[in-house]
Amino acid sequence: MIGEYFSGLAHDIEGKLAAEPGAASARKIFALEVARLGVRLYSPGRPVAWCGVLAPFDLLNAVGVTSCFAEFVGAMLAGMGAASAPLEGAEQAGYAADTCAYHRAVVGAAMQGMMPVPDFLVATTTPCTGGLAAIENLARLFRRDLLVLQIPRAETEAGVRFLAGQLERLARFAAGRAGAQLDPQCVAAAVDLSNVTRALMVEIYDLARRVPSPVSNRDLANFGIVVPLLMGTQAGVDVARATRDELAARARDGKSGVPGERFRLLWVQNRIQFPNPLLRLLEDEYRAVIVVDELNDVTWEPIDPADPFPGMARRAIGLPLNGPAERRVARLRQLATEYRVDGIIQPCHWGCRQGTGIRGLVQRGFQELGIPVLNLEVDCIDARSFSEGQLRTRLEAFLELIAGRPRVRA
Amino acid sequence: MRFLGIDVGSLSCDAALLDERGELLAATVVPTGARNREAIARAKDEVLRAAGVSAEDVTAVVSTGYGRDRVEGRRAAVTEITCHARGIQALLPGTRLLVDIGGQDSKAVRFDAQGGVADFAMNDKCAAGTGRFLEAMARALEVDVSALGELDRDGSDGATLSSMCTVFAESEVVSLIADGVAVGAIVRGLHRAIASRTLAMIKRIVPDPSGLPVAMSGGVAHNAGVVRALSAALGCEVRVPPRPDIVGAFGAALIARERFG
Ligand SMILES: Nc1ncnc2c1ncn2[C@@H]1O[C@H](COP(=O)(O)OP(=O)(O)O)[C@@H](O)[C@H]1O
Ligand code: SF4
Numbered sequence A: 001m002i003g004e005y006f007s008g009l010a011h012d013i014e015g016k017l018a019a020e021p022g023a024a025s026a027r028k029i030f031a032l033e034v035a036r037l038g039v040r041l042y043s044p045g046r047p048v049a050w051c052g053v054l055a056p057f058d059l060l061n062a063v064g065v066t067s068c069f070a071e072f073v074g075a076m077l078a079g080m081g082a083a084s085a086p087l088e089g090a091e092q093a094g095y096a097a098d099t100c101a102y103h104r105a106v107v108g109a110a111m112q113g114m115m116p117v118p119d120f121l122v123a124t125t126t127p128c129t130g131g132l133a134a135i136e137n138l139a140r141l142f143r144r145d146l147l148v149l150q151i152p153r154a155e156t157e158a159g160v161r162f163l164a165g166q167l168e169r170l171a172r173f174a175a176g177r178a179g180a181q182l183d184p185q186c187v188a189a190a191v192d193l194s195n196v197t198r199a200l201m202v203e204i205y206d207l208a209r210r211v212p213s214p215v216s217n218r219d220l221a222n223f224g225i226v227v228p229l230l231m232g233t234q235a236g237v238d239v240a241r242a243t244r245d246e247l248a249a250r251a252r253d254g255k256s257g258v259p260g261e262r263f264r265l266l267w268v269q270n271r272i273q274f275p276n277p278l279l280r281l282l283e284d285e286y287r288a289v290i291v292v293d294e295l296n297d298v299t300w301e302p303i304d305p306a307d308p309f310p311g312m313a314r315r316a317i318g319l320p321l322n323g324p325a326e327r328r329v330a331r332l333r334q335l336a337t338e339y340r341v342d343g344i345i346q347p348c349h350w351g352c353r354q355g356t357g358i359r360g361l362v363q364r365g366f367q368e369l370g371i372p373v374l375n376l377e378v379d380c381i382d383a384r385s386f387s388e389g390q391l392r393t394r395l396e397a398f399l400e401l402i403a404g405r406p407r408v409r410a
Numbered sequence B: 001m002r003f004l005g006i007d008v009g010s011l012s013c014d015a016a017l018l019d020e021r022g023e024l025l026a027a028t029v030v031p032t033g034a035r036n037r038e039a040i041a042r043a044k045d046e047v048l049r050a051a052g053v054s055a056e057d058v059t060a061v062v063s064t065g066y067g068r069d070r071v072e073g074r075r076a077a078v079t080e081i082t083c084h085a086r087g088i089q090a091l092l093p094g095t096r097l098l099v100d101i102g103g104q105d106s107k108a109v110r111f112d113a114q115g116g117v118a119d120f121a122m123n124d125k126c127a128a129g130t131g132r133f134l135e136a137m138a139r140a141l142e143v144d145v146s147a148l149g150e151l152d153r154d155g156s157d158g159a160t161l162s163s164m165c166t167v168f169a170e171s172e173v174v175s176l177i178a179d180g181v182a183v184g185a186i187v188r189g190l191h192r193a194i195a196s197r198t199l200a201m202i203k204r205i206v207p208d209p210s211g212l213p214v215a216m217s218g219g220v221a222h223n224a225g226v227v228r229a230l231s232a233a234l235g236c237e238v239r240v241p242p243r244p245d246i247v248g249a250f251g252a253a254l255i256a257r258e259r260f261g
Helices: A002-019 A026-042 A057-062 A071-079 A084-092 A101-111 A129-142 A157-177 A184-209 A223-230 A234-252 A278-286 A308-317 A325-338 A353-357 A359-369 A388-403 B036-051 B080-091 B131-141 B145-153 B166-178 B183-205 B224-234 B244-260
Strands: A048-051 A066-069 A120-124 A145-149 A263-267 A288-293 A343-346 A373-375 B002-008 B012-018 B024-031 B058-064 B097-101 B106-111 B117-122 B214-217
Touching (some): A002 A071, A026 A066, A026 A234, A048 A057, A048 A129, A057 A066, A057 A184, A057 A223, A057 A308, A071 A101, A120 A129, A120 A157, A129 A145, A145 A157, A184 A223, A184 A234, A184 A288, A223 A234, A263 A388, A278 A388, A343 A359, A343 A388, A353 A359, A373 A388, A388 B080, B002 B036, B002 B080, B002 B244, B012 B036, B012 B244, B024 B036, B024 B244, B058 B080, B080 B097, B080 B214, B106 B183, B117 B183, B131 B166, B131 B183, B145 B183, B145 B224, B183 B224
Parallel strands (some): A048 A066, A048 A120, A120 A145, A263 A343, B002 B058
Antiparallel strands (some): B012 B024
């Protein structure tokens, strides 16, 4: 079902782009490349690896393995409005209904035969132990090899060496599964593409920082978390370039993403993945724009193509969601200041320790800066527990609060 | 010039009518029932009749409450957080923390020194500890909700309840009655449980509430037992305006006057 969905989607967009090449918005190109990735995942041919969020996708792309983090399936199902059946399946098999629904959905989908059987799996020990457990369960279910990348919590030289060694072993293993020897040339070429994508992302986020911002609430939704799947490929560069060009053109013409921008918001962690009217409400009734998502951030340096593993290790270790929560809060505060936001929205996704566990620290961190924080308390995947009225009231009351207070932003 | 505020809540639909100086002319509370459009029309008719004002004399209507988008002819819909905040600052100026417990949700609002909303929190997910919870418990005890405040007075130390889930608490109450525990003690136990749950919500936005000027609004503020339990939990006096259930409608009418007067 998901496979057909992706091929239908790719086919649709390709058709539209062929009929009207001028109508190729950046978001369409993004959707097309995501759909193509979906098609590759669901069609036999290249080996497939289901992974944790922090796996090195550019490296896996370089050695000819189609790879994706498992949570992507949860988000896709929710976006299609089709997550209920797999969620129920997982619950009937004993998954507690208050665990993270990204994982519940993915395990349910695997049990119901909606996921392609991978050649192997790569778990990562951060950002969440729930993700590690989900990948372990998938490995058991599919009876496939599981590699676990142990990601150190702090960026020490020894820690970087430790992870770099694991990445190199992963590269050899994955290349072997794709029927080849590890070719440093191929890896270097992929790293070059990855670095170009990274540089474009930096430009994109610089553009988003402008006042008014050229981004609308949808332009960069899920961008920073999904683009890594395309890293190390020309498709990643194309998506990032189209996005940069579109935002740059808007900025040049003095156009804001949300006409008459009034309020600028920071969205913590993931967006709500199923269709819902809240983003429209923000735009249409309050002219409020999410100028920055926590996950739309470049927190790593360009990687050395001649010696890629230490750089890739640093990239994973340095993610603010890894390590102590204070580091994450510090980065969030920095983002809020740089993007001059008026308020913070924290979904506090149910069952996520990253999302709900940090809530008090985030609140305190922003209280000191005088920036209000809204805790939505929503399940970003499981629409069965979505209560529109309740969330609407919270969101509207929050915007009324912001509207009624003196501006603190610089 | 007359200004009308309508608060369409889950259990009650309230209307408040102000004159051009912001003085309250009349207020009314009618049950929302299953058809809230009818309740809205009734609340509006009643308040206009009580004040002897015709509908044409109303300059602006502001609606609030979960059914705020259902009110026809409104100039604006404003959330109950903002309206309760506005209402309480007019009725009890200087309030720094407001606790509003209504039919199916509870809210805490923190104010800055100027009376502006600085932060708020709402109960999550379920209606435990709200008006509906108390109604279910009153039913199990075979008393009227309006009697709970009095019954609480002879509750001595109060019974201990282990569950705040409406369904489980109801059966717990039934078994306490069967065990011969006095009704007053059960009621006091229920009120204490609500207060401690509310305190947890308050502490999310005010880590140390002791000594703050606190006020309470919403229908549950009629229940003196809950107010006493909350005072004890907070360690400070909790003030209640004369008609706590119309604070939201009153605030909405004040906003109508400010914005459209
Ligand atoms: N006289 C009273 N004594 C005690 N409790 C009352 C009284 N009147 C209303 N309540 C409580 O208030 C609740 C309704 O609160 P209200 O603020 O009107 O709710 P909503 O705004 O959601 O309609 C009832 O469930 C009941 O518990
Ligand atoms: S939402 Fe939280 S628990 Fe779920 S995958 Fe993300 S970090 Fe892990």
